[in-house]
Amino acid sequence: MRSYGQYCGLARSLEVVGDRWNLLIVRQLLIAPARYRDLIDGLPGIATNLLADRLRDLETSGVIERRLASAGSVVEYALTPWGAELRRPIESLIRWSTPLMLRGPEGDSFRPEWLALAVPALLDTRVEVRPSAAIGLEIGGPPLQLRSTPSGFAVGPHDGRALDATVRADPACILGLAAGALTLSDARALGLVEIDGDESVVRTVLAA
Incomplete structure (x- = not known):
């Protein structure tokens, strides 16, 4: 994991979720747990190898986890309880984005x-x-x-x-x-x- 080398909560948070696509992956998983293919479909423009790298990093950091879906043995990705706490800052960013969406x-x-x-x-x-x-x-x-x-x-x-x-x-x-x-x-x-x-x-x- 790349480090800013700063003892600052924002810096350490960005070390975990600041890379390109990370928060959009979290967005998809806030909507619902998803299989790898669902994430590809829900993130237009992401390369498959980049998605795999980001999922691995987020899992290593404790933001997401892999688990078996309820229907059979298919693996899906879901937020951990700690990862789900990103809902509030993401919702704040959505509200902040209003001038950009006009x-x-x-x-x-x-x-x-x-x-x-x-x-x-x-x-x-x-x-x-x-x-x-x-x-x-x-x-x-x-x-x-x-x-x-x-x-x-x-x-x-x-x-x-x-x-x-x-x-x-x-x-x-x-x-x-x-x-x-x-x-x-x-x-x-x-x-x-x-x-x-x-x-x-x-x-x-x-x-x-």
């Missing part, structure tokens, strides 16, 4: 599963009143759902339960609404979003 994807890759971490991170610090709500998100691809409870928000595949409303928009619009950088009224006026169902529920969550 210009849109500009041709960059996007996977809907990334909203599972980003949208709750953006909403959790803005929405003070959290009524029970279920909002479908149609962003192109398999439908997602945003559920809110008094304890927090979660985004994942639609599980078939009834929805209060459905929002159709591109990912940049959803992120802008969740961050508070785009108002729902402006998004409607610009034709960036369509809403079916109870719009008041959408406003309670996304227009706080």
Whole structure:
């Protein structure tokens, strides 16, 4: 492991997770434990040999672990309890990134599963009143759902339960609404979003 040679918590943290791709690997594993092939698919642009090196380094450092998946003898990667503590700093970086996200994807890759971490991170610090709500998100691809409870928000595949409303928009619009950088009224006026169902529920969550 490369060392900065500094007795500083930030320096020592960066020695573990500061290399290129490391935090994105952690992002994928915060969404869910994953097999090697799942990580390749979820990290567009990473070379297979580089992923293998990064996984080995993170495992050696105690951030991730290998284990048998519940279905048979397939090996999957998961965060250790210590590795899972990276959720809060990663969510803080997602919130910090809002000015960088305003210009849109500009041709960059996007996977809907990334909203599972980003949208709750953006909403959790803005929405003070959290009524029970279920909002479908149609962003192109398999439908997602945003559920809110008094304890927090979660985004994942639609599980078939009834929805209060459905929002159709591109990912940049959803992120802008969740961050508070785009108002729902402006998004409607610009034709960036369509809403079916109870719009008041959408406003309670996304227009706080």
